[in-house]
Amino acid sequence: MYTKAQAADASALLIEQHAPLVKRIAYHMLGRLPASVQVEDLIQAGMIGLLEAAKKFDASKGASFDTFVGIRIRGAMLDELRKGDWTPRSVHRNTRMVSEAVRSIEARTGRDAKDLEVAAELNLSLEEYYAILSDTQGSRLFSFDDLLDEGDQFDTYSTQQEPGRDVEKAHFKQALADAIEGLPERERLVLSLYYDEELNLKEIGEVLGVSESRVSQLHSQCAARLRARLADWRE
Secondary structure: OHHHHHHHHHHHHHHHHHHHHHHHHHHHHHOOOOOOOOHHHHHHHHHHHHHHHHHHOOHHHOOOHHHHHHHHHHHHHHHHHHHOOOOOHHHHHHHHHHHHHHHHHHHHHOOOOOHHHHHHHOOOOHHHHHHHHHHHHHHOOOOHHHHHOOOOOOOOOOOOOOOOHHHHHHHHHHHHHHHHHOOOHHHHHHHHHHHHOOOOHHHHHHHHOOOHHHHHHHHHHHHHHHHHHOHHHHO
């Protein structure tokens, strides 16, 4: 009983210490989302992630709690966002259309598809193509789990896993890492600044010397390119 009481006290302390982190992550994530998303919903989901993290954390596995809890909080928020997908069907359709165009071009040429080539493949002007990319970025939060397309994601943060799911996820993550490594340099940098450094689009634009809208386009194009290169995982 004494050991259980100690564990409960330690868990309560972790929750108290990291509750402000939930708000920081929620407000940072909110800056990437449409106005229809309420920060209170993100915070509520994040607190659930924090509670689960405090309950499940095992220090003997080597990872620090700070690293572990950040992943769990973000994962819980992403799960909540996916439950209430606000993305219009037209955006899903355009996302698939762009990915298919990129895949066709790269299969024919054996190199990275260029903006003008993708626009031409879709019978669009460059401005129309960029508008599609901007709509895609503005409508949903892109995460690596979304790369298998809508309705077919690997749920990285689910607490209930089917047999063999961990192996499948490990293979997918390796394929994803290889696909990211093969991206054009600027797109790799956008991913790194957005996900690793957690800069927003405006801050990334300042680093790259381009507009915020151009960063949005690069981000969406990067997502489309990765979906195209990981298409075999959806088939």
